[in-house]
Amino acid sequence: MPTVSMTVNGKQVSADVSSNTLLVTFIRENLKLTGTHVGCDTSQCGACVVHVNGNSAKSCTMLAVQAEGAEITTIEGLAKGNDLHPMQKSFQENHGLQCGFCTTGMIMSAVDLVNKSDKLDDASIREGLEGNICRCTGYQNIVKSIQAAAKEMEA
Amino acid sequence: MYEFDYKRPGTIDEAAGLLNDDTVLLAGGQTLIPTLKQRLAQPEALVDLSAIESLRGVCPDGDQLAIGAMTTHAEVANKATIPVLASLASGIGDAQVRNRGTIGGSIANNDPAADYPAAVVGLNAVVSTDRRTIAADDFFTDLFETALEEGEIITNVTFPKPEAAAYIKFDNPASRYAIVGVMVAKTSSGIRVAVTGAGPCVFRQTEMETALSGSFTTQALENISVSADGLNSDIHASAEYRANLIKVLAKRAVAQING
Numbered sequence: 105m106p107t108v109s110m111t112v113n114g115k116q117v118s119a120d121v122s123s124n125t126l127l128v129t130f131i132r133e134n135l136k137l138t139g140t141h142v143g144c145d146t147s148q149c150g151a152c153v154v155h156v157n158g159n160s161a162k163s164c165t166m167l168a169v170q171a172e173g174a175e176i177t178t179i180e181g182l183a184k185g186n187d188l189h190p191m192q193k194s195f196q197e198n199h200g201l202q203c204g205f206c207t208t209g210m211i212m213s214a215v216d217l218v219n220k221s222d223k224l225d226d227a228s229i230r231e232g233l234e235g236n237i238c239r240c241t242g243y244q245n246i247v248k249s250i251q252a253a254a255k256e257m258e259a
Numbered sequence: 260m261y262e263f264d265y266k267r268p269g270t271i272d273e274a275a276g277l278l279n280d281d282t283v284l285l286a287g288g289q290t291l292i293p294t295l296k297q298r299l300a301q302p303e304a305l306v307d308l309s310a311i312e313s314l315r316g317v318c319p320d321g322d323q324l325a326i327g328a329m330t331t332h333a334e335v336a337n338k339a340t341i342p343v344l345a346s347l348a349s350g351i352g353d354a355q356v357r358n359r360g361t362i363g364g365s366i367a368n369n370d371p372a373a374d375y376p377a378a379v380v381g382l383n384a385v386v387s388t389d390r391r392t393i394a395a396d397d398f399f400t401d402l403f404e405t406a407l408e409e410g411e412i413i414t415n416v417t418f419p420k421p422e423a424a425a426y427i428k429f430d431n432p433a434s435r436y437a438i439v440g441v442m443v444a445k446t447s448s449g450i451r452v453a454v455t456g457a458g459p460c461v462f463r464q465t466e467m468e469t470a471l472s473g474s475f476t477t478q479a480l481e482n483i484s485v486s487a488d489g490l491n492s493d494i495h496a497s498a499e500y501r502a503n504l505i506k507v508l509a510k511r512a513v514a515q516i517n518g
Contacts, residue, residue, distance in 0.1 A: 106265060122262065123262070123263055123264060123265035123305070124260035124261070124262055124263060124295070145296070146293060146296075147289065147293060147355075147356065148433070148434075150353075150355065153355055156358075159333070159358040160354060160355050160358060161355050161358050161359050162355045162356070162359075165288065165289060165292045165293060165359070166288060166292065166359065167265065167288070167292065167305075169265045169267075169307075170285075170288065170307060170309065172267065213354065213355065216354070217354065232354060234352075234353035234354065234435070235352070235353025235354055235355045235356065236353075
């Protein structure tokens, strides 16, 4: 079995995994970081989104071995101690979730979207969330949360 | 997924040495990994090209733009100095797919509904491999088939800058794949009209090219009737609907170029 080493939420991790282990399986089952979810498992829904070297990616469509040497950030790595990331805080304040299953992926995609955009209006946020599906259809407050967090993150 | 070995060579030569009938190349994996997950492929080993630095990057060179095979759609969207290419790349899949998927992987796969084949053929690009260069018109041969030989590795795709070009697609709202996509370009080798999504493989609409060479106007396309013969029919659209879309989208592309 190949050994894979990567940095996850700032911590160096290393493990023996079979080549066909998905990154999301590695994160959830080896590292026990279960904030990253498996929704559709077919790269449609975005519940499994994490950051790979600063770029959002669907961890159900990546092998753990492909992350060799990479810097991975999961939802558990966003907060600084007890201080939530502005995006997390904004989802909480604006009620940007209903059942919560898609939320971690939404937040990871939203952070990447805000980090890479100068100006975000309603339409560009919705377009940026193309790869994330909320089965409760709670998009209204998700978009509102991202708008509020974007302001906070710019400041 | 079935079991397989995984190799990540550091050079193209090393990668080429690892390839045989039972190995497959892994680029961004946005098609290959779902395929493996569904057990539709059973390779002995994956040869991951991601550690080969020379395969990555967008390099403008005079009136050409060379894009490394392992350059992601997101990088092309942000860095391509040919606007139509940047906008085409920004419309592929979703942000997460664009952060992983690559131009080389896309054209080697030659999905009939992929966007890049329309850019490669429409802009008359040249595909370079570790063995030779292949003209756009010779590269895409059939459904999921290309001119690539066993074990041949795409190194880059070089696009000549067009005088003007537009790509309009009618996309599937869930996958963002093209139900039909049309690239119209004024190039140094003449007017080119490339159609993706409609048939088994990207093709040039030569009748429209001739008409537009006479008069580059939407009216020039008015009397062309596009046949549905050989076009795709599926749950998204019938062949007749796709035939109609080819004309509609070509006219929109011409209108966009004429501003």
